[in-house]
Amino acid sequence: MCLGIPGEVVEILTDRQDLAKVDVCGVRRAINIGLLADEDVRPGDWVLIHVGFALSKIDEEEAQAALDFLEGLGKAYQDEMDALRDSRID
Amino acid sequence: MCLGIPGEVVEILTDRQDLAKVDVCGVRRAINIGLLADEDVRPGDWVLIHVGFALSKIDEEEAQAALDFLEGLGKAYQDEMDALRDSRID
Amino acid sequence: MRFVDEYRDAGQARALAAEIAALCEPGREYKFMEVCGGHTHTIYKHGIEDYLPESITLVHGPGCPVCVIPMGRVDDAIHIARQPGVLMTSFGDMMRVPGSGGNFFDANAEGTNIRMVYSPLDALKIAREQPDLQVVFMAIGFETTAPSTAMTVLRAAREGIDNFAVFCNHVTILPAIKAILDSPDLRLDGFLGPGHVSTVIGCAPYEFISGHYGKPLVVAGFEPLDVLQSIYLLMRQLKDGRSEVENQYTRVVPWQGNPTALRVIGEVMELRPYFEWRGLGFISHSALRLRAAYADFDAELRYELPDVRVADPKACQCGEVLKGVLKPWECKVFGTACTPETPIGTCMVSPEGACAAYYNFGRFTRQRVNAT
Amino acid sequence: MRFVDEYRDAGQARALAAEIAALCEPGREYKFMEVCGGHTHTIYKHGIEDYLPESITLVHGPGCPVCVIPMGRVDDAIHIARQPGVLMTSFGDMMRVPGSGGNFFDANAEGTNIRMVYSPLDALKIAREQPDLQVVFMAIGFETTAPSTAMTVLRAAREGIDNFAVFCNHVTILPAIKAILDSPDLRLDGFLGPGHVSTVIGCAPYEFISGHYGKPLVVAGFEPLDVLQSIYLLMRQLKDGRSEVENQYTRVVPWQGNPTALRVIGEVMELRPYFEWRGLGFISHSALRLRAAYADFDAELRYELPDVRVADPKACQCGEVLKGVLKPWECKVFGTACTPETPIGTCMVSPEGACAAYYNFGRFTRQRVNAT
Amino acid sequence: MTTSDRERQVLNRIERTRRRRPKVREERITLAHGAGGKATQTLVEAVFLEAFRNPVLEQLDDSAVLEIGPSRLALTTDSFVVTPLFFPGGDIGHLAINGTVNDLAVSGARPLYLTAGFIIEEGFPVADLIRIATSMREAADAADVHVVTGDTKVVQRGKGDGCYVTTAGVGVIEHDRRLGPSEVRPGDAVIVSGPIGDHGITIMLARGDLGIESDLVSDTASLHELAAALLDAAPGVRMMRDATRGGVATVLNEVARAAEVAVVVEEDAIPVRPEVRGAAELLGIDPLYVACEGRFVAVVDGAESDRAVEALRRHPLGARAAVIGRVGEAPAGLVLLKTAFGGTRICDVLVGDPLPRIC
Amino acid sequence: MTTSDRERQVLNRIERTRRRRPKVREERITLAHGAGGKATQTLVEAVFLEAFRNPVLEQLDDSAVLEIGPSRLALTTDSFVVTPLFFPGGDIGHLAINGTVNDLAVSGARPLYLTAGFIIEEGFPVADLIRIATSMREAADAADVHVVTGDTKVVQRGKGDGCYVTTAGVGVIEHDRRLGPSEVRPGDAVIVSGPIGDHGITIMLARGDLGIESDLVSDTASLHELAAALLDAAPGVRMMRDATRGGVATVLNEVARAAEVAVVVEEDAIPVRPEVRGAAELLGIDPLYVACEGRFVAVVDGAESDRAVEALRRHPLGARAAVIGRVGEAPAGLVLLKTAFGGTRICDVLVGDPLPRIC
Ligand code: SF4
Ligand code: SF4
Ligand SMILES: [Mg+2]
Ligand SMILES: [Mg+2]
Ligand SMILES: [Mg+2]
Ligand SMILES: [Mg+2]
Ligand SMILES: [Mg+2]
Ligand SMILES: [Mg+2]
Ligand SMILES: [Mg+2]
């Protein structure tokens, strides 16, 4: 019910400024962007889609930061595992 | 369209005096006898049925008279034919 | 089946045939018109012509109520059926009668709801049971059928059923016979009178035919012996030099008709000033409509009808066939472009239409029977 | 799939799992409630529990909007759908929720016309295109979904579409969390905050939880790494002795939420004095209804509702499951009398319901995985 | 040229027209296309035969006869859309089994295995479905066949009419006789296995809207034993066909056309129950065109007709079997009816059928 | 008793419940009964299997396998009620042929002859009917089968939905291997013949009411060559089944239950087109449950899995064939999914299906 899917805005419909064509993995749907009226949505932006409405704009910098954190963690863990394995081999 | 079928009245419906149950070769239907209001239709009478209405009561005497005529004619013809054949055999 | 099977005896038929043959004057041709499509049907269905000498020809008349409905009326009916909420009802015979844009089945295929009923009372019953529907009954038929429609309207009025209406197309037989008698291109020796119409109107109304026009008329029943006997009676009149109205069908037709039925028709309906008959054109005072007192039940008033006159297809010669001027097979499209499957004219639709009866039952038989 | 697949990496999950394990104090049990059914679904669908140490238990919360709809509201919806000309619409999740006399599919089998739509705007579109229908949209959902309903009502009003109405069942998340926090029978160590609700209401409203109740809350995304990372953040807070509202889901959730959405909700809807939640009973100020200004679009006013309170089936322990007091499998009818095929309670219907998620995805896995 | 020469010319032109390749003139399907008469025939030939054309299908027989490995098999299918679903003497379940069994049986096959596909309307009572399945089982047991595979679909309310059933069947042909309308030749005798029209009239009355009451019951039955008995008794069986939609008249016309013979039927000899006749007269229809679901028409060597009828009469379902006519040479392609009255008329294929949805 | 003992007890009780004889609890048929999930299964077992019970039907396989004389034949049927009738990549005509050909092919038979029954709604455009028949011919030619007999019914407007088609098919089994889900054993490999879910998603989007655009086309295709190639390449083929209504997950569950094995699938290994995934995410459905009409699931001896996949990939329809999992011993009767994330979950039969009328 609270399902939210990220999609990329590919076009703002010229005849209906509150509608954007959004692409999800190659399928497209007109999504109402009226709830992002203050946000200046443009093609190339990513939005979170919920029951035909865009609920929020996805913040790519925040996303990158989170991924960086996770990757750092993952890398550290991997290094540790490798070290462990190496130490065992020794 | 002007199809008329003879049927035998088997019952006057008690709750609807303008309806009679009529039998045609063993199948039965309620038939409106309102057009025969002056004729005192009773079980045992034969009527001519057209689109759910009885159009006339069948006159059994007249029917018999016609049949008698036809049979007389047929018999005379048959006798003649027989005579003809007999005369040929001779 | 009583009152039916007795009148189908082959032995008696042979006897009657012999009598008829005996009445033929050598070298003379006889032409009798059976007015009623019911007779046309009987003649072909039972093979009555097999009993007749070559010199007697049966000419098919205008008495098939389905055949005489003009295209425009079919279009009007479909127009009514297209109105929202309308259930159109009629007798099965009407379903295949072509309008200018197809028949009732075609209309149903495109979304109308047109259903066959056995009786106008059944249409009224649907209206009573389904008050959300507007039930229209397309009434067709001669005086035989008009009383049933009238009775149904009376009942609807009595019960106050306001979702019921009649699209009235009842026609009267006498003006049509008169039109034929007045047409210059047809020579007839007498008429087989319409048996079931006569149960209602009786026999006296035909006296202008035997009197003014000097043509004998025998009111005839619908079993094959009835028809043969009626021909026999016609031949007798000719032999005797008489021109009378006779009643062969006495078991069913009282001379005075059915006064109740006539009263009911008169109460509910009145003559139209004129009405178009398919192939015959406009004939004065030849059809019935509802009286003003029953205007509430009159579909012609309830629905705005296009009421456009549609010309018969060029190839159609139904008029000539209905007037008896042409034999069905003489129509240029008979059996090729016009078949029961793809009828161009109405006479090919109703089982009582001359073209349909001849196509379905009659063709080939006379010359081929002995081949088998 | 961008912003999705990146958060499903098994390697990073192992790293996070190691960090989480490292934060566990020996001998201590941790209980975190995921408020939102979306999280419950993610947890079972991706097998997140496989990464958690035995000492951490995830407790499923009340945040599945389908699960909290009481039987009486389903009955009311079916009652509306039974009115002539009504097309009832709702999200697919609602179709199988049992009312006292069956679910929407059963109602349809008996003659109603209840259809799934993807968006409330689609319901409005049907109303626009089929003016003969009365289209009712059964609105369900938390603050995530309420703005969409509100926007749809605004559009209907702007366009003057008068054959459209909303049967409003929107609920608000905070009173439910508060009810749980106030319930005596549950000890929790923290909350995974509902990510998509928070896109609308933001993070600040949760501060009473970390403040007044002293329980840490992390607003969490819905991919499995989001959930693991949020658990990690909760564990850190516990380790650090902090109790704060944190936002793990910063790529989607702004701290302040979506002011436009909040404004739209406020314009169209107002809090009800109280509302019944399935299993939880009546909760004050926990649901929304249309404001008087939009009364024309309010199905509760347009149709006379039976509005009968229906007691939950005796065997049903959804209330305990929704409060996190019972694990799904601890309900006496779980998996035998109550299955997704024959649900007794709502938690077995929605894919986000704890019982459904556990039955469909979770059962058997923990102990059997290694067998294969 | 005399009048009768002209008439003969016209009639010949008509016969040529009748034999022309059929063409569907309508833009939309009407009920007539399903009624089993000319419109159905035209649709089948113009659309389906045209699309699928192959030598087996071209026979348009009750069953397709196939050589698979060393076996000769018969394969057939029918969809059942009767309304009402339950009627005096049976229900759609009986029809669905018996209809397919009969198509196999009249092809000379021993019916073995059936498939069943159900298209059910949302809201249909499960109890009625069970009743239909139970009837199918009963009928299958009676016919000694097995339903070995099936399929179930559900369509939205308003997209169906309760339940439609499609069965297909496989049988094995254990003799090497060739059967089929084209095997018929002049001198053969035409037989019906029992009184005609019971099923069609029963269905029509069961709908209730005609207000006609009767004690009629459908004749639905499986004819495999009767067909086998006939094959045993008369080596000169030319063809059998169950007289379903379109009735006996339609079967006879198929024979006349396929074999290029005249079929001459004696009206008097055709067994018709009085009630069938009564209902038919009331409604203005002809029993010759009314469907049976448990009667077949057979054509046998004229010399074997007595033996054939005796064999049929020994079976309860054939107790009123009768020779109803003979095959002649001319007019080729036509069915003639000698009326009880002593006249002769044509008996053509019906254009429309007043009885839709009878099976 | 510890918590986890208690949990295990509960779970065992559930498994016993799951295996109980199915009972239809509803009084009326709902759309779920036709969606191919649990409700369909229950209806089929409780009503049809109960009524018709015989050893062949009990297999509930794609086709019934019959011994007729010296021949081993496969017989199958399916009714097609898809809406819309015409969709990207095909129409009901393609489905009706390919569906039945595939049921024969995955039974290990060489498809030979088909029957076709049409239930057409009054008013249906004749041009559309011709289009459907033409598609059927195309598909039949491609599958090298012949439509040898058929039937046509017309139902009133409002009693149908344009056109329903029921096909039945006969094929011959020219080898003596036994195929079927109960032949599966631990150690076997699970294969799908190509990307899943294209058909179901295409149909759902083709209805237009979701407003989703895509370039997806149905995968409808006839799998007879692919099935034959697999049989040739891998003597250890245990079973094949086309993944129609209910999708791959439903087939896998049938295998797990019939063979009393655990089927363990790697989520990562399942070929799914991005567009299918996108549409499925938007709609909240799982491609594993979405129908294909041109893909099968096969289980082969684990040692032959590479050879099997190579053989499939040599055919254009199998270009993206892949091993998606393995068969284990326990938990018997269940399908487990190893998620890309590294977790494990159950993958049960779906109760309702969000996609009615897809075939
Ligand atoms: S053949 Fe057709 S067009 Fe010609 S007269 Fe007869 S019905 Fe009319
Ligand atoms: S098993 Fe069913 S009744 Fe029990 S809590 Fe879960 S949903 Fe409710
Ligand atoms: Mg047959
Ligand atoms: Mg058949
Ligand atoms: Mg048949
Ligand atoms: Mg199937
Ligand atoms: Mg219906
Ligand atoms: Mg299959
Ligand atoms: Mg099948």
Ligand SMILES: [Mg+2]
């Ligand atoms: Mg199949």
Ligand SMILES: [Mg+2]
């Ligand atoms: Mg058939």
Ligand SMILES: [Mg+2]
């Ligand atoms: Mg429809």
